Amino acid sequence: MAKSQQTFSKSEKEKKRLKKREDKRKKMEARKLQKEENGSSGIPLAYVDHNGNLTDTPPDPSMKVKVKAENIVIGVPQKDDSEVEEFDPIRKGKVSFYDNSKGFGFIIDSETNEKHFTHVSSIIDDIAENDNVTFELEKGQRGMNAVKVKQA
Structure with missing residues (x-):
């Protein structure tokens, strides 16, 4: 069965x-x-x-705003020449930490107070902690890195 x-x-x-x-x-x-x-x-x-x-409830028709089709901007509006301001890529800061044996450190930007990583390969002059330096920013894997670092 x-x-x-x-x-x-x-x-x-x-x-x-x-x-x-x-x-x-x-x-x-x-x-x-x-x-x-x-x-x-x-x-x-x-x-x-x-x-x-x-x-x-339906909106009040007297509050309706008329918009002309020519005034609608699709995309990013063009910048006038007067609005373009010069951007200085060279920034100033102070070395908050630098380990010479490991070859890396951090620089605090004097304008924004942000910490930026720097590597020995992007340092031009010898630096130590608490030195005032000038540098440029470059996008790295984990954020902005300080490159072309020189003593001020």
Whole structure:
């Protein structure tokens, strides 16, 4: 005689699946009844007022702002020559830590007070801790690195 192919776990999974299907059908019927009672079409509308906030009431038409299509800028706006300011790549700072045996250290920028990593390969003059230096910044693997480091 052969064993039954229906195991306990299979029957439990089948019961769960049938219960889920029945719950879904009941929810659908409840939504239909609610729609018939309220007379709503389902999803309520949301409006954006003149401040950009979402509301359930339509915005006041007198607060409407007209915008001409020519005034809409798509992309980054062009900079005028008067707006372009000269950027000096050479920065000043102070050596907060430098280990000569390991060949690396950190420089604190005097303007922004940010720490920048520097390596012995990017140092031009010999430096020590608390020296005032000039340097340039370059993007490294973990952030901005100080390069072309010279004593000030």
